[in-house]
Amino acid sequence: MEQDGILSQGLITKTAGLEEEEVTRLNPDGEQQTPATKIESSLCYLLTVRVIRARNIHQADVLSQTDCYVSLWLPTASTEKFQTKTIKNCKDPVWNETFYFRIQSQVKNVLELALYDKDVVTQDDHLFTVYFDIAKLSLGEQVFMHFKCDSQRQEELEVGFALDNISGPSETIITNGILVSRKICCLEVQVVEKKKKKKKEKKSLSKKEFSFKVQGSYEGTQDITLGSDLIFSSSSPAKFHYARYKQPTLDVTLPGKKPSASVDKGFDLHMKAEDCPDHLDVRLGFDLCAQEQDFLRKRQKYIAPALKKVLQLEQDLLDHETPVVAIMTTGGGMRSLTALYGSLRGLKKLNVLDCATYLTGLSGTTWTMSNLYRDADWSQKDLNKQISEARKHMTKCKINSLSLKYMKYYKKQLCQRKREGHKTSFIDLWGLVLESLLHDGKDNHRLSDQQRAINRGQNPLPIYTAVNVKNSYSTLDFKEWVEFTPYEVGLQKYGAYVRTEDFGSEFFMGRLMKKVPESRICFLEGMWSSLFSLNVLYIWNLSHSSEDFWHRWTRDKIDDIEEEPLLPQKLHELRTRLFTPLGRLGSALRSALTDRLCIAQEHNFLKGLQMHNDYLENKHFCRWKDTVLDTFPNQLTQSEEFLSLVDTGFFINTSIMPLLKPERKVDVILHLNYSAGSQIQALNQTCKYCSEQGILFPKVDLSEEDRKNLKECYLFDGAETPGAPVLLFFPLINDTFQKYKAPSQKRSESEMEDGKVDLYGCCSPYSTYSIQYTEKAYDCLVQLGEYNILNNEELIVQALRTAVARKRQKRK
Incomplete structure (x- = not known):
């Protein structure tokens, strides 16, 4: 691009001086919080x-x-x-x-x-x-x-x-003590040309194009094209949003001029700069959003009577005596999708589902959750209809998903998504394939639509999880937890959240600049379960717990x-x-080891924000500070154009992190494990991570015998870690189910075959990468998931009683 007449000026506008102002919020129980x-x-x-x-x-x-x-x-x-x-x-x-x-x-x-x-x-x-x-x-x-x-x-x-x-x-x-949003201005530039037409002169058909650039602005470069009218100006001005005190300059490239030519006096540039409002569209804070706090008050009406019934209490529980119960799941492809249905049906039969405040998921369990939350009252029903519908799709032939008809549909949807302003990748194609595998036809459901399923507190609040990663780094070196609810999407580490319907839109310095239509949930499901975002170091980590060998080079x-x-x-x-x-050799090796096959990218809503001078002393940031770049503020996420999001399982196969935010005050966690291979690996990794981060978590102590032959449920009450939640751990195993079809109901000789569920053998139908089950395989896994819950009712009740007793003691 040829440039001439580079116009550089400090874009100075009127300043609105404000005294320090604090926005104070209240916890759901009425306690005053730290200013958000x-x-x-x-x-x-x-x-x-x-x-x-x-x-x-x-x-x-x-x-x-x-x-x-x-x-x-x-x-x-x-x-x-x-x-x-x-x-x-x-x-x-x-x-x-x-x-x-x-x-x-x-x-x-x-x-x-x-x-x-x-x-x-x-x-x-x-x-x-x-x-x-x-x-x-x-x-x-x-x-x-x-x-x-x-x-x-x-x-x-x-x-x-x-x-x-x-x-x-x-x-x-x-x-908010971690991120800083600075004053931004909007510069409008308009071009006007005035030219007298000589007699018998033919009307010029040429067009003149001006290029304007404010480096570091949201827009970057803007072009204005002028037509051939006698007296004309650009139809609309070029606009630039920029940080006012960041030494901005305006560069102008004139049409048809060499760099050494002077500015044509026939052109006038009209410029106007104004301050933008201080209101932010990104919520900076660490408390729960107003909608979630309102949900908690409404959910209380369901939880208190349900707990009274489960614990067989004579008196109603007071608000301060009612524990926050969460159901936490792990990923595992179609295996986790199927087993979760059985677990939830078991919890429903025990009336424990109505005691839960939160339900979290990743990978395959997000497919189950997004299916359930299409029904605004799903947890108030027996779940048989949802289980039957999922059975139909789990057992159908999947070859049609790769037919020419579907391929044309995929292409059309990807093109539309790109036109809307999203950055497309193979992960989006994977989301469309999932849509065809799990639904009949196009599914227009969006995550924000799930607000209907929690607007009265009638169901637990769903939380979906992912991790934000970075090019040239493994997930052990760099990962940041991201949570998705029907209300907000945010990064816990930075205390930054946007409305769910705005996720994927373009932001600058905390302001919404370009609204991009909210993604259909199939695209989020593709990202939450992105099997294709692996790299060589992830494969290495499957068999090794350290990357020291590779770090040397x-x-x-x-x-x-x-x-x-x-x-x-x-x-x-x-x-x-x-x-x-x-x-050069080390760089090439690093690239080969860390480059991912493909990755889901969304516009970064932290773009333009800056790190506060005291961010490393902020207790909220320190809780999640665990990456090699945390002390390099110029390279943290706010400097990136896009968020790079992958399945949480690429770090730890768990969706527990949003539940460990102190603001959610979770008292009991039902850990439903659906991992392949080791059933305790993800739990051990979580314990290690929480210990290193100083996050309160119960000590998990399993005997050697238990590690070799797991039971269906373990209770870790966290007594040795005051403030830690009570943890109920349900590994996905086939133990007493082999001899009992229901608690205390032995199988007859003819029914023994139904109890032989091969979960992890070399010939198991439940491989993480299996996408089609037989009807029998599907039914057996649902029944096993349900049985393992029902057969441990006593431990569940014990955990709830312990939590209630602690709440009462804390109040005293």
């Missing part, structure tokens, strides 16, 4: 960076000394990367160049100073990057830092810093480095670190 969101008037500072010199830079070229330059990147202040001039053939380059940044004092500002060796033929060699936290600096002081990059070769980078007050009003920010080399002078230690500062890039 703060609106603050916060100062901006002027950061001066002087790149002085480097010493003893090692030789990267074969035939000459290095040709060094330094790249500066501070994404919280400017989207543009700056760089010094190149000093040729010198191991001790001197630059003495100064750069200026306007920074927000409440944002975590980490400056990246990257040293490169310029190459004419090949790509510039990246020697190292220094990460320097601006929070180390004190206001009004000037310091000269010596970064010791390699002690053996005595490599060193010398940089001067100064931090000063800046004239002008302070900036209004909105923050594939993990980034990052070291804390010495610096002079030693600045006074501050609570919220990050250590200065040195990043040394992998060689």
